[in-house]
Amino acid sequence: MPNLPTELADPDYRFFELAGDHYACGYAVGAVTDLRQLPAPENPPRALRFARACAAVVRDIYPPLLDEYRGYADAQGRPWEDVLPHFSLHHPSGEAGGCSSLAWRSADGHVMVARNYDFLSSQRSRHLLYAGPAGALATLGTNASLIGGRYDGVNQAGLFAALHLVQAEMPARLSPGLPFHLVPRILLETCTTVRQAVALLLDLPVLHAFNYLLADAGGFAVVEAHPLAKRVREGDGWLAVTNHFQHPDMQRLHGRRTHAHSRRRAEKLRELALRPGEPAWSWAQQVLRDHDTPLCHHDRIMATLWSLTVDITARRIAYCQGAPCQGNFVELAWPANEPPATRVQRGWPAA
Numbered sequence: 001m002p003n004l005p006t007e008l009a010d011p012d013y014r015f016f017e018l019a020g021d022h023y024a025c026g027y028a029v030g031a032v033t034d035l036r037q038l039p040a041p042e043n044p045p046r047a048l049r050f051a052r053a054c055a056a057v058v059r060d061i062y063p064p065l066l067d068e069y070r071g072y073a074d075a076q077g078r079p080w081e082d083v084l085p086h087f088s089l090h091h092p093s094g095e096a097g098g099c100s101s102l103a104w105r106s107a108d109g110h111v112m113v114a115r116n117y118d119f120l121s122s123q124r125s126r127h128l129l130y131a132g133p134a135g136a137l138a139t140l141g142t143n144a145s146l147i148g149g150r151y152d153g154v155n156q157a158g159l160f161a162a163l164h165l166v167q168a169e170m171p172a173r174l175s176p177g178l179p180f181h182l183v184p185r186i187l188l189e190t191c192t193t194v195r196q197a198v199a200l201l202l203d204l205p206v207l208h209a210f211n212y213l214l215a216d217a218g219g220f221a222v223v224e225a226h227p228l229a230k231r232v233r234e235g236d237g238w239l240a241v242t243n244h245f246q247h248p249d250m251q252r253l254h255g256r257r258t259h260a261h262s263r264r265r266a267e268k269l270r271e272l273a274l275r276p277g278e279p280a281w282s283w284a285q286q287v288l289r290d291h292d293t294p295l296c297h298h299d300r301i302m303a304t305l306w307s308l309t310v311d312i313t314a315r316r317i318a319y320c321q322g323a324p325c326q327g328n329f330v331e332l333a334w335p336a337n338e339p340p341a342t343r344v345q346r347g348w349p350a351a
């Protein structure tokens with residue numbers, strides 16, 4: 001075990017079970033969290049107009065999320081203007097990110113996913129949520145305090161979705177669109193298959209550069225998404241996704257960035273995928289603990305904030321609170337129906 005720098009002293013790991021409709025879900029989260037403050041925009045009136053335009057896009061695409069924002073705002077006694085920035089995030093996705101995901105088909109034909117979510121260690125909020133509002137597919141997944149967001153997770157139909165930040169050149173003028181954190185949420189609440197999710201995502205206007213990994217029992221694909229272009233990659237037996245675009249058509253959007261670390265992690269995942277271990281479930285958890293590349297992060301700025309493994313075919317999902325080399329993967333019930341009551345628990349479910 002390397003000498004690991006101290007992680008944040010008081011990370012906010014919580015498990016939310018959210019009963020009721022979208023408004024109730026937003027209210028329950030708003031009542032017990034703080035509104036995440038975003039970087040101040042250069043031109044506040046223009047930023048507010050842009051945020052309104054993005055909210056209008058969300059209303060067109062998936063109106064229940066506006067109810068969720070409204071519930072969140074009401075729980076904190078805030079005017080609508082306070083939560084509007086969470087529709088646009090005020091900023092291009094310029095912060096560092098280092099997620100590593102591998103999807104593959106195991107020897108027994110199961111579709112598996114292993115993933116580390118890496119971000120700034122200073123990001124305190126690390127929430128796991130189970131919700132199933134009427135009219136939406138029930139989901140289990142994570143969020144980091146952006147209203148209504150999901151960073152990775154599964155739904156009751158057996159679809160998996162996860163995001164990976166990409167640092168890329170952004171157009172000088174962005175058209176209104178969806179912020180990155182609402183994309184997996186919308187896909188998971190409305191789509192039952194990879195095919196459906198890919199088709200929908202290709203039609204969504206996005207504000208940020210991200211890779212979205214999608215998997216179901218039939219296979220997997222990644223949509224490489226940028227405000228100016230989107231491409232789909234499908235793996236042949238496996239698919240590695242990190243923090244750069246791999247599709248040739250998307251390379252110009254990187255500008256001069258080399259994405260060396262992201263490429264190294266993708267290469268490591270490729271090597272692993274070519275010689276997968278068995279049983280796949282425990283091998284997945286083991287590879288996520290790699291410190292050589294590293295896939296499991298412990299530098300002073302970045303950390304692996306959580307980790308997960310999924311056997312989509314068997315409908316098994318396990319989350320690890322914190323870095324996988326230090327915590328346990330805990331298997332959770334696959335989302336089915338609405339939780340019977342709203343409940344918020346400190347810490348994620350422990351073994």
Ligand SMILES: [Zn+2]
Pocket residue numbers: 289291296297298323324325326
């Ligand atoms: Zn580690």
